[in-house]
Amino acid sequence: MSKSRQPPSRVRGYSATHPPGRVLLPTQPGWDQLVLAHSGLFTAHARDRVWTVPEYRAICIPDGSRVSIETSRHVAIRCLYAESSLTLLGDRLRVMNLKPLVSELIYHAIRSAPMDLSREIDVALVTLLADRIAQLQDAPLYLPFPVDNQAREFATSVMDRPERDLNEHLRSAATSRRTLERRFKTETQLSLGRWRRRARILASVALLTEDDNVTSTAYRVGYSSASSFIAAFRSELGVAPKQFIQIKNLQEYNH
Numbered sequence: 073m074s075k076s077r078q079p080p081s082r083v084r085g086y087s088a089t090h091p092p093g094r095v096l097l098p099t100q101p102g103w104d105q106l107v108l109a110h111s112g113l114f115t116a117h118a119r120d121r122v123w124t125v126p127e128y129r130a131i132c133i134p135d136g137s138r139v140s141i142e143t144s145r146h147v148a149i150r151c152l153y154a155e156s157s158l159t160l161l162g163d164r165l166r167v168m169n170l171k172p173l174v175s176e177l178i179y180h181a182i183r184s185a186p187m188d189l190s191r192e193i194d195v196a197l198v199t200l201l202a203d204r205i206a207q208l209q210d211a212p213l214y215l216p217f218p219v220d221n222q223a224r225e226f227a228t229s230v231m232d233r234p235e236r237d238l239n240e241h242l243r244s245a246a247t248s249r250r251t252l253e254r255r256f257k258t259e260t261q262l263s264l265g266r267w268r269r270r271a272r273i274l275a276s277v278a279l280l281t282e283d284d285n286v287t288s289t290a291y292r293v294g295y296s297s298a299s300s301f302i303a304a305f306r307s308e309l310g311v312a313p314k315q316f317i318q319i320k321n322l323q324e325y326n327h
Contacts, residue, residue: 081185081186082189084153085153085182086098086153086182087148090143090149092144095142105153105154106153106161107149107150108150110127110150112126113127113143116167120217122215124278126281130178131167132166132167134161150178150182152185166210167210167211167214177201181197213274215231215271218256219259220259222247223252225246226245229244234276234292234293234294236294237294273305275293277316280317284314289301
């Protein structure tokens with residue numbers, strides 16, 4: 073290889089609209105990635121946790137983390153890749169609330185990629201991004217997931233049909249309520265009822281992203297009234313549904 077050739081870029085970008093289903097993103101050992109939805113929403117699955125990631129949030133996936141991403145409709149996905157040695161994206165798997173300035177910096181970096189770190193302007197952008205990303209707060213949009221097979225089947229059933237009564241799910245379960253209660257408490261640190269409430273609230277985030285009607289969303293995730301849904305939503309995510317939908321300046325979202 074000629075010595076005059078420039079070294080390969082250490083920061084890259086990716087932009088594409090993906091159809092419903094599993095999102096197959098380009099990956100490579102030695103690289104961290106930040107994934108966000110330019111529009112719409114996706115879910116990110118690890119072995120013991122599921123995240124709901126709507127607009128104005130992003131997931132940091134350090135090198136070596138096993139995470140699958142799925143969508144229920146067409147979603148415009150944006151990714152920023154950085155060599156792990158840069159520590160641009162941190163070393164922790166997490167979903168973050170994106171402040172407006174950080175969102176703009178990320179989109180600018182993706183549009184500018186591949187970045188040439190021999191140029192001062194690119195070095196300055198990477199340095200600023202690393203500093204701002206490190207200061208972002210985690211978004212409380214995760215659901216701890218059991219690893220026991222029977223508990224996972226029950227959990228998947230609740231996530232697929234959040235509107236169903238708990239007893240309906242239990243009747244079709246392959247084990248007793250007492251056993252499920254014990255396994256959920258051990259593996260998720262949440263009671264069965266508290267876990268189901270959180271699962272329903274995170275399911276509502278996807279519905280609110282599509283249609284901001286709070287009352288219809290409440291019924292679609294199994295609440296008998298909008299007021300009880302709003303109370304549960306606020307308890308889990310720190311804000312009311314309407315506030316969550318309307319958040320543009322995430323400096324106000326400090327849960």
